Each structure stands twice: as C-alpha cells, then as structure tokens.
Amino acid sequence: MNFDLTDEQQMIVDTTRKFVESEIVPAEEHLDPDAGSLEPHDFERLVTKTKEMGFYGLDIPAEYGGPGLDTTTRALMAIEMSQHRAGLYNPCYGVFGGAGLAQLYEATDAQKERWLYPTLRGEKKGCFALTEPSGGSDPARAIQTKGYKDGTEWVLNGSKLYISGADKADYALLFARTSDDPGRNGVTAFIVDTDSPGFFVRRVVHTLRATHYATELQFEDLRIPEDQILGEVNGGFAIANDRLSRQRIPYAAGCIGPAIKAQAMSIEWAKSRETFGSLLAEKQAIQWMLVDNEIDIRHARYCVLEAAQKADKGLRFRTEAAMAKLVATEAAGRVVDRCMQIHGGIGVTKDLPLERWYRELRIRRVGEGPSEVQKLIMARDIIGGSFK
Amino acid sequence: MKVVVCVKQIPDPALPGELNPTTNLLKRDGKLILDESDSYGVEMALQLVEAAGGGEVSLVSMAPNNEMSGLRTALAMGADDAILVSDENLAGTDALGTAKVLAAAIRRLSPDLILAGVESSDGYTGTVPEMVAGVLDLPSVTFAKQISIDGDTVKVQRQTEAGYDDVECKLPVLLSVTAGVVEPRYPSFKGIMAAKKKPVEALDLQGLGIDLNTVGLVGARQETIRVTEAEERESGEIIVDDGDAHQRIAEFLGELKVI
Numbered sequence: 001m002n003f004d005l006t007d008e009q010q011m012i013v014d015t016t017r018k019f020v021e022s023e024i025v026p027a028e029e030h031l032d033p034d035a036g037s038l039e040p041h042d043f044e045r046l047v048t049k050t051k052e053m054g055f056y057g058l059d060i061p062a063e064y065g066g067p068g069l070d071t072t073t074r075a076l077m078a079i080e081m082s083q084h085r086a087g088l089y090n091p092c093y094g095v096f097g098g099a100g101l102a103q104l105y106e107a108t109d110a111q112k113e114r115w116l117y118p119t120l121r122g123e124k125k126g127c128f129a130l131t132e133p134s135g136g137s138d139p140a141r142a143i144q145t146k147g148y149k150d151g152t153e154w155v156l157n158g159s160k161l162y163i164s165g166a167d168k169a170d171y172a173l174l175f176a177r178t179s180d181d182p183g184r185n186g187v188t189a190f191i192v193d194t195d196s197p198g199f200f201v202r203r204v205v206h207t208l209r210a211t212h213y214a215t216e217l218q219f220e221d222l223r224i225p226e227d228q229i230l231g232e233v234n235g236g237f238a239i240a241n242d243r244l245s246r247q248r249i250p251y252a253a254g255c256i257g258p259a260i261k262a263q264a265m266s267i268e269w270a271k272s273r274e275t276f277g278s279l280l281a282e283k284q285a286i287q288w289m290l291v292d293n294e295i296d297i298r299h300a301r302y303c304v305l306e307a308a309q310k311a312d313k314g315l316r317f318r319t320e321a322a323m324a325k326l327v328a329t330e331a332a333g334r335v336v337d338r339c340m341q342i343h344g345g346i347g348v349t350k351d352l353p354l355e356r357w358y359r360e361l362r363i364r365r366v367g368e369g370p371s372e373v374q375k376l377i378m379a380r381d382i383i384g385g386s387f388k
Numbered sequence: 389m390k391v392v393v394c395v396k397q398i399p400d401p402a403l404p405g406e407l408n409p410t411t412n413l414l415k416r417d418g419k420l421i422l423d424e425s426d427s428y429g430v431e432m433a434l435q436l437v438e439a440a441g442g443g444e445v446s447l448v449s450m451a452p453n454n455e456m457s458g459l460r461t462a463l464a465m466g467a468d469d470a471i472l473v474s475d476e477n478l479a480g481t482d483a484l485g486t487a488k489v490l491a492a493a494i495r496r497l498s499p500d501l502i503l504a505g506v507e508s509s510d511g512y513t514g515t516v517p518e519m520v521a522g523v524l525d526l527p528s529v530t531f532a533k534q535i536s537i538d539g540d541t542v543k544v545q546r547q548t549e550a551g552y553d554d555v556e557c558k559l560p561v562l563l564s565v566t567a568g569v570v571e572p573r574y575p576s577f578k579g580i581m582a583a584k585k586k587p588v589e590a591l592d593l594q595g596l597g598i599d600l601n602t603v604g605l606v607g608a609r610q611e612t613i614r615v616t617e618a619e620e621r622e623s624g625e626i627i628v629d630d631g632d633a634h635q636r637i638a639e640f641l642g643e644l645k646v647i
C-alpha cells in the first residue's frame with residue numbers, strides 16, 4: 001500500500017482544511033453547542049462557494065454531474081470535513097451537498113426522473129427505511145413488514161424503527177417481505193411518497209445526538225403501484241451493495257477527523273496546563289495517553305486508506321471496509337475519551353466540542369452495522385463462507 | 389491583457405518555523421505553501437483579466453529545490469502559467485537580490501501589469517515589490533486596495549492612514565496589493581485537476597542570465613545579525629466602568645490613532 005497522497009489529493013485536502021478553518025469554524029462559533037444546522041444565510045453563502053468550487057454533491061457520480069471523486073480522495077476529504085464541533089454527523093453542515101440514496105442510481109429512468117434527479121437538485125429528500133423493531137443488524141431475517149400483491153398494486157403492513165429524517169422526507173425507500181423466503185431472497189425494495197395514504201410517522205425517537213432524532217414508522221394497508229418497485233420483486237436486498245460498502249469507508253473516515261482535532265487540542269492543553277508544579281505534557285501518564293491516541297489515529301487512518309485504495313483499484317474490499325469501520329469508530333471513541341480525561345473538568349463541559357464528539361461517537365459503534373457485525377463479515381471472509 | 393503576479397512560497401505558518409543558526413535565516417527545505425498575502429494578488433489579477441474580457445495571468449516565483457506546491461495552488465485558482473526560478477546559489481539572497489531575480493523573470497513575459505503582495509508573511513521586508521519596479525525601471529503604486537483598468541491607464545485607490553488616494557498611472561506598472569481587498573477564491577476541483585498540466589518554466593540563474601555574485605549570500609548586502617525572542621505579550625488594562633469608561637476607551641483608541 002502506498003499512503004503518499006498525489007499532488008491533486010494533497011491540494012484537495014489543503015483546500016478542504018482551509019475551507020473548514022476559514023468558513024465552517026467561524027460560522028459555527030456563535031451557534032448553540034448542539035446545533036445541527038448553520039444560520040440560513042451562512043448555509044446559502046457557503047453552498048454558493050462549494051458550487052463555484054465544483055465540490056457540491058461530493059458523492060454524486062460523475063455521470064450524474066458530480067465531481068466523480070475516487071473513494072480514497074473522498075475518504076481524505078471526510079477526515080478533513082469532520083474537524084469541527086458538529087463534524088461527525090453534520091460534516092460542514094451539509095454545504096458540500098448530498099448525493100441522495102445510493103440505491104436510486106439503480107432505479108429505472110422513470111423512477112430517476114421522479115425521485116433521484118429532484119433529490120440531486122435539492123428539491124426532494126428521501127429516507128432509508130430498513131430497520132424494524134425486530135432488529136437492524138440482520139435485516140434480511142428481521143424484516144417483518146409484509147407486502148402482498150393486489151391487482152397492479154402492492155399492499156404493505158408493518159413498521160420500521162430508528163429511521164432518520166422520515167418526518168421531513170418526501171419519499172422513503174422501504175423494504176418489505178414479499179415472499180415466504182425468510183432470508184434476503186424474500187425482500188423487495190419500494191419507493192414510496194411519504195404522503196401516501198397508510199404511511200404514518202408514529203413517533204420521534206430521541207438519541208444521544210441532541211439535535212437529531214430518529215422516527216418510528218407504521219404502514220397500514222399502504223398501497224404502492226407496481227412501477228414503484230426498485231429492482232426486482234424479491235431482489236431488493238442485493239441492490240447497490242457495492243455502493244453501500246463504498247460508503248462505509250467515508251463513514252469510517254469521518255470518525256478520524258474529530259479524533260485528530262481532539263488530539264491537537266489535548267497536545268496544546270497539555271503544553272500549557274500546569275499541575276503540581278509542572279506541565280501536563282511533562283507527566284508520563286499524559287504522554288502515554290497522547291501516544292495511545294496517536295497510535296489509534298494512525299491505525300484508523302491506515303485501515304481507511306487501505307480499504308479505499310482497494311476499492312479504487314477494483315479489488316475486493318469488503319473485509320477492509322468492515323475493518324476500517326470497526327477500527328475507526330472504536331479508535332476515535334477511545335481517543336476522544338482520553339482527551340476528555342486530559343482536559344479534566346473543562347473537557348466535559350459544552351465550552352469544548354469534546355463532549356459532543358464523545359456522545360456522538362458512541363453511536364458510530366452501533367450505526368451502519370455494529371462492531372460485532374463487522375467482525376462477522378470479516379470472519380466469513382477469513383474463515384470461509386461455509387462456517388457462517 | 390497580460391498580468392504577472394509575484395508569488396512567494398513560504399513554510400507553512402501553522403507549523404513551528406526553524407532558523408538556520410549560522411545565517412539566522414528561515415529554513416525553507418520542506419514543503420512550501422502559497423503565501424496568503426500573495427493570494428490577494430492572484431485573485432485581483434484573475435478578476436482584472438475577467439473584467440477585461442480576456443487575457444493571461446502568469447506567476448513568477450523564486451523558491452529552493454524547485455518547490456512548486458504553492459505555485460500549483462495559484463495555478464489551481466486559475467492562473468495560466470508560471471516561471472519558477474530555483475538555484476542552489478540563491479540561498480541567502482536578500483531583498484534586492486530577490487528583486488533582481490524576479491525582475492529578470494518578469495522581463496521575459498513583457499506584461500501590461502505586475503501585481504505583488506505588500507509584504508511576505510515570513511520575511512516581512514515589504515521592499516521587494518518596489519525594488520522589482522526599480523530594477524525594471526517601471527512606476528509602482530503601493531498599497532493598492534482597488535484597481536481598475538481603463539485603456540492604457542490603471543486607476544488605483546491607494547490605502548493611506550487617513551483613507552485612500554486616487555492614483556492614475558500609465559501601463560505597464562507594478563502595484564503592491566493590500567491583504568483583504570478581495571476574497572481569494574478557493575481552488576476549484578477542475579482547477580486542481582488541471583494545475584499539474586499547466587506550463588511551469590523552470591529556470592536557474594544561468595538561464596536567467598544573472599551574475600552569481602549579485603545574488604545569494606555572496607551578493608547579499610543585507611544581513612540578519614541577531615535574532616531575539618519576542619517579548620511576551622503583557623496583560624491588557626481592564627477598565628471598570630464608573631460612568632466614564634467610554635471616555636477612557638475613546639482616549640485609549642485616540643492614543644493608538646485608531647480613531
């Protein structure tokens with residue numbers, strides 16, 4: 001593996017870093033410590049800039065008008081974009097634009113016209129409705145929402161849980177069991193407008209993220225025309241798996257940014273804070289914490305870059321992506337935890353971003369497949385699928 | 389219209405700098421970045437060329453080890469091409485020697501307008517732009533905060549302590565541009581991907597026809613004889629408002645000639 005950046009990658013990293021330091025951090029300073037969005041005028045101003053820079057819609061493939069970044073460059077940007085208070089879950093507060101649901105790139109032309117393109121233009125929002133009260137780690141088996149065909153329509157009944165943004169979404173990508181197969185071969189993906197009769201947002205579910213919540217959905221005789229099936233009947237689970245695995249890499253990279261920032265803050269603090277007649281930086285207990293942080297950060301970075309480079313080379317990267325996700329989420333959690341310890345009292349206050357990163361990083365070990373599922377994925381690859 | 393911008397590539401100010409203990413000069417052997425004070429000149433040049441409906445923005449830089457990271461940033465912002473002068477005999481060159489080198493490079497381009505930052509963010513002599521104009525025997529206008537071109541005349545608002553002077557001057561001319569007058573654009577994605585393909589002419593002293601004895605430590609007439617630690621900043625005065633705080637603050641600002 002070659003971890004040297006190309007000249008272009010280095011320039012993109014430098015540009016992103018400067019953008020975060022010069023635009024995002026100053027705009028964030030006067031916001032509530034738990035803010036999830038910028039002031040509207042700042043958001044508009046910065047979106048104009050990212051569009052002028054040609055960096056808007058980072059995850060949109062080149063054939064759909066995006067910059068067409070490779071996975072490595074995208075991961076490097078994710079490391080930079082998350083280096084501010086809200087950066088873990090709101091990197092740069094979204095001023096680099098979204099890409100819509102990855103699965104919609106596999107949609108029919110008519111479906112793309114109706115949902116994908118308006119999403120890319122920022123006119124529509126979608127949500128991803130997979131997890132159910134019966135579980136999220138093994139969704140193929142856990143899905144109990146049932147669909148049956150009635151004439152040219154499908155009728156769905158069931159519920160979903162921990163669905164982000166459903167109350168503000170215009171449409172949902174919804175997975176339901178449509179055959180007797182208890183596993184992944186019995187699941188169909190539907191695209192449903194959220195104002196359809198029978199689609200209900202039952203409640204808001206609060207999480208460790210102060211400004212963000214998930215929702216619980218319920219479907220009662222929700223009727224969906226046949227042409228709103230994404231892909232094949234009973235083939236919903238296989239859709240866009242490659243794109244999803246790729247997205248796991250910037251997801252992991254995004255955890256490294258707060259860890260890097262927390263470490264930099266801690267080094268500064270240790271070099272200026274005096275206790276018992278000497279600086280914290282002179283105490284071995286603190287030095288070892290800083291060294292452990294550095295090891296964690298570099299380990300995570302190497303894992304993320306290895307996965308990204310394999311993805312870019314067209315090599316199999318499932319194990320590497322799972323390892324990157326596991327290592328980065330857990331390492332970043334440990335780093336921020338140690339940094340709070342180094343900072344002492346002020347570390348747990350909302351005067352510093354550490355407490356927000358600490359809370360939110362805990363979710364990362366569960367979201368997008370918990371650590372244990374990542375190990376399961378790796379075990380299948382290492383030992384062999386027959387032992388699953 | 390052809391505009392040349394003098395750009396300096398400097399060690400990253402965010403990293404701790406190191407001095408050569410023998411020469412007392414800043415070590416420049418690592419990666420160099422575009423001096424932010426020069427990014428204003430690059431932006432101004434791009435805007436002037438856009439306003440003129442076309443033209444060319446060329447960069448001129450002098451740096452050790454053929455370092456061009458900072459030049460690439462300016463090219464990614466939109467500059468068209470560059471001349472990079474690099475020669476081991478240039479180590480230790482003073483302000484006048486630098487001006488001779490930049491002037492020789494600029495002369496090859498025959499520009500209508502030359503822009504430079506008022507001063508670099510590492511050396512801070514603030515003299516190189518005017519020396520370049522002197523070597524080239526061109527007029528120069530310092531501290532330009534607004535520039536417009538009208539035919540063969542440049543109109544400049546020149547920043548002063550009291551406000552600004554309106555200055556007009558025939559082209560070609562050298563202008564030093566104050567920081568903050570324009571907002572330097574970020575390099576665009578397309579600009580970054582294209583920067584490496586833009587022409588950069590690499591020259592040494594021989595290629596420029598410069599006598600080795602007039603530059604470098606040998607030719608330097610300026611020497612840094614001593615470096616001392618900056619004094620620690622003293623704590624400020626706290627004014628408690630007994631009803632006259634506004635007067636005392638106004639007096640304080642008056643002493644600083646801020647108001």
